[in-house]
């Protein structure tokens with residue numbers, strides 16, 4: 001898994017001696033190459049060898065001291081968006097230093113490079129724009145898809161991972177066109193910080209098919225395609241050209257789809273999911289992390305999976321992805337598919353989804369309740385559904401801030417002793433309820449996890465740690481496991497193995513314990529998840545790599561933010 005054109009890493013592996021300009025940039029060009037740049041950490045010998053004499057101030061600093069300086073500079077930034085911009089600039093200058101900072105301060109910096117600040121960075125993309133990062137593909141120039149990847153100068157064995165978005169449904173903030181590049185970049189940063197995916201072997205991609213966001217179309221500074229979203233056949237053949245180019249040029253790469261609209265996202269997965277190494281993070285990653293959460297809640301409450309009653313509010317990409325995985329888990333716990341489906345109530349804009357509901361989408365259909373069970377004249381809004389269905393678990397993937405009102409949560413708590421409340425919408429301004437409120441309304445009885453990071457809540461002498469039910473706790477390990485195993489596909493079994501591994505890492509012994517492992521331990525937990533995923537791939541016969549010592553192979557595959 002040698003990195004392409006990365007002098008710092010080559011040197012680490014003892015291949016760094018005698019480099020000439022033929023093998024990589026020298027002089028000032030070397031400082032401009034973020035994967036090779038060490039800045040003032042270049043030793044005197046390296047400065048002489050690489051044509052850096054007189055280019056740098058004389059002192060040689062260690063990575064630790066550079067990280068201390070960067071941390072100081074970061075602290076001087078005015079707000080979280082400024083911190084995000086600062087970190088992205090560092091990312092563009094010196095990747096080892098960037099990841100060193102990220103790995104050393106994951107709980108503090110994940111919210112800056114990822115959710116929730118990444119939402120702000122997406123919205124401000126064209127205004128904060130400084131440098132490009134990743135591959136931008138335009139639907140107006142499908143002939144450029146292949147040359148754009150070829151221009152990376154990478155060979156067939158050089159890429160492990162491609163993260164792509166078309167930016168139609170970014171987090172809960174909707175369509176932000178080319179600004180969506182920041183979600184591909186942010187997801188990859190998490191892959192590297194959390195699971196050691198090599199930053200030089202991962203490619204963020206923006207599939208610019210236009211935008212329906214009028215404000216962007218009217219903004220003279222907007223740097224994306226200035227037309228409405230293209231749909232239909234042209235869209236599908238653009239996506240097909242992308243999949244084909246990646247498959248041919250980088251045959252071992254895992255293809256991760258992020259923040260597509262529900263129609264396209266599901267269709268793409270149906271088309272390619274069985275054929276290539278690919279997954280949709282919002283449907284499958286979110287489904288699996290939520291399953292981990294519910295499995296642990298079931299441990300705490302003592303209510304087995306098959307007895308759960310689940311209300312999903314917001315039956316879109318994430319909501320139905322979650323419903324699917326919870327249903328399958330109930331089936332594994334002894335129910336038949338029909339019984340399991342009947343234990344899930346999906347509520348969307350139209351209220352409870354019923355067979356007669358107008359505008360039902362195909363992926364919602366399996367969860368539509370029979371009309372004789374819920375007559376058309378019965379109220380079907382969230383409070384009525386909660387009141388009648390008496391759920392043990394309430395999932396929020398609606399983007400509706402405050403939708404889990406005091407009434408709804410109290411009504412749930414009237415029927416179950418320990419209600420499981422999961423307001424998963426991101427970023428902060430979209431969350432269905434804040435954990436502090438949910439805990440207060442239920443006298444500390446609720447088990448809560450959220451998509452965004454939330455500080456612990458103190459209530460009546462107990463500290464409630466809020467697990468972050470964000471796919472970031474799952475997809476890095478899933479991806480690393482698939483890469484190590486060289487899995488042909490991402491199977492349901494691999495997702496299930498990832499969910500079980502994450503669930504098993506949470507310490508549920510204390511009152512107020514989080515339902516999920518702490519972000520602080522994400523690197524260690526991603527390795528455990530990757531090991532479980534790779535093993536399952538081998539069991540299911542989709543692993544192409546020989547896995548003699550999976551634990552060691554996972555460790556060996558994890559890139560460390562260190563200079564060579």
Ligand SMILES: NC(=O)c1ccc[n+]([C@@H]2O[C@H](COP(=O)([O-])OP(=O)(O)OC[C@H]3O[C@@H](n4cnc5c(N)ncnc54)[C@H](O)[C@@H]3O)[C@@H](O)[C@H]2O)c1
Nearest residue numbers: 171172286314315316317318348349398425426451470471
């Ligand atoms: N925590 C996580 O890991 C995670 C992962 C994926 C998505 N999410 C969050 O989930 C939310 C939804 O994302 P998505 O990709 O599924 O989007 P989506 O557009 O596919 O789905 C949202 C659904 O909510 C419905 N909805 C909108 N307004 C509603 C209302 N007033 N009442 C009921 N339903 C309503 C929409 O009709 C749609 O079906 C976002 O905020 C996203 O950040 C969280």
Ligand SMILES: O=C(O)C[C@H](O)C(=O)O
Nearest residue numbers: 115171172282426470471
């Ligand atoms: O990106 C995240 O933070 C989680 C999820 O993929 C989302 O779309 O909200």
Ligand SMILES: [Mg+2]
Nearest residue numbers: 171258259282
């Ligand atoms: Mg997403």
